[in-house]
Amino acid sequence: MSDAATIIDTATTPHVSKRFRLQWEEAQQSWVLLYPEGMVKLNQSAGEILRRCDGARSVIEVVADLEQAFATTGLEADVIAFLELARKQQWVDV
Amino acid sequence: MNAPQTPAPQTLAPQPGPPLWLLAELTYRCPLHCVFCYNPVDFAHTPDELSTDDWLRVLREARAAGSVQCGFSGGEPLLRDDLEVLVAEAHRLGFYSNLLTSGVGLTEARARALKDAGLAHIQLSFQDSTKELNDFLSHTRTFELKQKVAATIKDNGWPMVMNCVIHRLNIDYIDRIIDMAVELGAEYLELANSQYYSWAMLNRDQLLPSREQIERAERITNERRARYGDRIRIFFVVPDYHETRPKKCMNGWGNVFLTVTPDGTALPCHTARMLPGLAFPNVRDMDVRSIWYDSEGFNRYRGDGWMKEPCRTCPEKEKDLGGCRCQAFMLTGDAAAADPVCDKSPSHHKVVEAVERAERGEVAVVERPLVFRGPEESRRRKAGLLQPGN
Numbered sequence A: 001m002s003d004a005a006t007i008i009d010t011a012t013t014p015h016v017s018k019r020f021r022l023q024w025e026e027a028q029q030s031w032v033l034l035y036p037e038g039m040v041k042l043n044q045s046a047g048e049i050l051r052r053c054d055g056a057r058s059v060i061e062v063v064a065d066l067e068q069a070f071a072t073t074g075l076e077a078d079v080i081a082f083l084e085l086a087r088k089q090q091w092v093d094v
Numbered sequence B: 001m002n003a004p005q006t007p008a009p010q011t012l013a014p015q016p017g018p019p020l021w022l023l024a025e026l027t028y029r030c031p032l033h034c035v036f037c038y039n040p041v042d043f044a045h046t047p048d049e050l051s052t053d054d055w056l057r058v059l060r061e062a063r064a065a066g067s068v069q070c071g072f073s074g075g076e077p078l079l080r081d082d083l084e085v086l087v088a089e090a091h092r093l094g095f096y097s098n099l100l101t102s103g104v105g106l107t108e109a110r111a112r113a114l115k116d117a118g119l120a121h122i123q124l125s126f127q128d129s130t131k132e133l134n135d136f137l138s139h140t141r142t143f144e145l146k147q148k149v150a151a152t153i154k155d156n157g158w159p160m161v162m163n164c165v166i167h168r169l170n171i172d173y174i175d176r177i178i179d180m181a182v183e184l185g186a187e188y189l190e191l192a193n194s195q196y197y198s199w200a201m202l203n204r205d206q207l208l209p210s211r212e213q214i215e216r217a218e219r220i221t222n223e224r225r226a227r228y229g230d231r232i233r234i235f236f237v238v239p240d241y242h243e244t245r246p247k248k249c250m251n252g253w254g255n256v257f258l259t260v261t262p263d264g265t266a267l268p269c270h271t272a273r274m275l276p277g278l279a280f281p282n283v284r285d286m287d288v289r290s291i292w293y294d295s296e297g298f299n300r301y302r303g304d305g306w307m308k309e310p311c312r313t314c315p316e317k318e319k320d321l322g323g324c325r326c327q328a329f330m331l332t333g334d335a336a337a338a339d340p341v342c343d344k345s346p347s348h349h350k351v352v353e354a355v356e357r358a359e360r361g362e363v364a365v366v367e368r369p370l371v372f373r374g375p376e377e378s379r380r381r382k383a384g385l386l387q388p389g390n
């Protein structure tokens, strides 16, 4: 299956798939992905990554932005691993 | 990330989460007459429908209380000519809005207006099991209608989601149902086995499929999944009568779902109104937040404090929360009993017997004709001329 291949690298510019709507939910204090009659509640990391995936920024830019926002380093591997998973769930397209 | 976590406030009793799912039943009026309709059997007596302003207020209150998915259903919601106004407000408030329709009345102009209003999704349903589906399968007017509506849905960039209620009389055509859904370009197909409430309960003996029929249908569904691959995602929901553990009804009473009926009654589940001795609040008198957190109707079967044996001490109670309250009431007369689908229930034999009748093919199609949903029939039932079957 094509799913097995790893295709996200630092130059990829992922965006949230048209099939989903990403939005902040005040009542749940979290980012959620909405789709026909359903919802995925995202944890904080997932929400912070996805909200930066606008199809313009590359993975390396997303990582840099996150590291700056959260005053930390070394997020690249985690971000790529999450985006691979998100792509397999069809949450993001590349 | 390493953002500081605020500690959760201490609470004594577990506070339910928000009513994430708002089901707005805009009207019980409907051009169709389904044998499995879950609308109340006495629907023709529903007093005045909520006004546009009432619904706008309900949408705002529900959104403020944390609702995020909104389903507009009925009856046939397209019979309300303020549907576009309600959809627009839902969209403005940040709801993900779903329209559950038979497609009757979805003209291109209306579809365009709904799209402009921000409608996120349409679920096209096969509603009238015996006639509508037959007409569909035999490529008559219904097929043409669905084909036209399906094209309209796709032209507007909506995902194409179809829903078909499955039962004894159509389950053997499941291969053709799937093929034709693919032909219409459906991306999702939900084959939901009928649940036995209201109109479907009256017709239960005619609708309950045999185990063999279900196994065959599941096998065919799997074959079709393999054949069509990514073109269509097929969901097959088995009827709970054939199980030994009940479903966690509505994902827990007052846990996620809030239904508002055409006259404004707020319910934790669209069939809950049948339960005796429970006063359900009306959105005309109470705001959504108080309804959800404070009303007796919503609190009665929350969590597990209300349970009796065998549920009370059951190690599995978290998993299904004792099943469906309506099913417990319909089959045992006690809404706080275990759902008789559970084989630990002392009334489990009632479910087994119904299934056995289905196995033996003892369906009284001739002596007990199907009861078609319609205003006439509804009035007659209210007048007590006909007793619900069991």
Ligand code: SF4
Pocket: B028, B030, B031, B032, B033, B034, B036, B037, B038, B039, B074, B075, B076, B102, B127, B128, B373
């Ligand atoms: S189930 Fe059928 S009869 Fe009942 S509201 Fe829906 S379309 Fe109308």
Ligand code: SF4
Pocket: B245, B246, B310, B311, B312, B314, B315, B316, B317, B318, B320, B321, B322, B323, B338, B339, B342, B343, B344, B345
């Ligand atoms: S006894 Fe009650 S709680 Fe236990 S599995 Fe059966 S229905 Fe669920």
